[in-house]
Amino acid sequence: MPSTGPIELxxxxxxxxxxxxxxDRPHFExxxxxxxxxxxxxxxxxxxxxxxxxxxxxxxxDQHDHLAVCAIDVGGDQEHGVGVAxxxxxxxxxxxxxxxxxxxxxxMGVGSMLLAALSRDARREGIELFVGHVExxxxxxxxxxxxxxxxxxxxxDGAVEVHFPVLDDPDLWPETTYGRLGRSVLTGSG
Numbered sequence: 001m002p003s004t005g006p007i008e009l010x011x012x013x014x015x016x017x018x019x020x021x022x023x024d025r026p027h028f029e030x031x032x033x034x035x036x037x038x039x040x041x042x043x044x045x046x047x048x049x050x051x052x053x054x055x056x057x058x059x060x061x062d063q064h065d066h067l068a069v070c071a072i073d074v075g076g077d078q079e080h081g082v083g084v085a086x087x088x089x090x091x092x093x094x095x096x097x098x099x100x101x102x103x104x105x106x107x108m109g110v111g112s113m114l115l116a117a118l119s120r121d122a123r124r125e126g127i128e129l130f131v132g133h134v135e136x137x138x139x140x141x142x143x144x145x146x147x148x149x150x151x152x153x154x155x156x157d158g159a160v161e162v163h164f165p166v167l168d169d170p171d172l173w174p175e176t177t178y179g180r181l182g183r184s185v186l187t188g189s190g
Contacts, residue, residue: 020068027081085114116182
């Protein structure tokens, strides 16, 4: 599972997207401390106080039925965790997906890049369809997901269930800033 070369975000930050490794725990711990209460709610539906066992689960993934990629800020003196995308196979070719981006990096396309890298890796493992649960107040994200080819959106109680095909084909990405970032990960042009 390849890593990307450094990709420059709109603010000049250089990030690398790569598979999650056990030694990423400090990046995850720091990122969790930097999430706002709102971001914690969107990702975990409340607070999240992980145990050592939770950290092992989040960082020691088999990259077959549980895949995870992370974005790391490599531009400073120290690497810094930016975000993570993971999917867990539910049945056959269907996997549940979740993406988390540290607040100060939100709105810069990191989520799109993580989705592209995860899509590429998921396809290699035989996953063809993602399902995700998004809080209904995340309108911009829901518009993006609903606009993807083959996406199906099902409203629910407080959260919306979104089914969409794995986006490993650069031509499936929309002609938007975020779409171009996703394509750059898939084509290696970032």
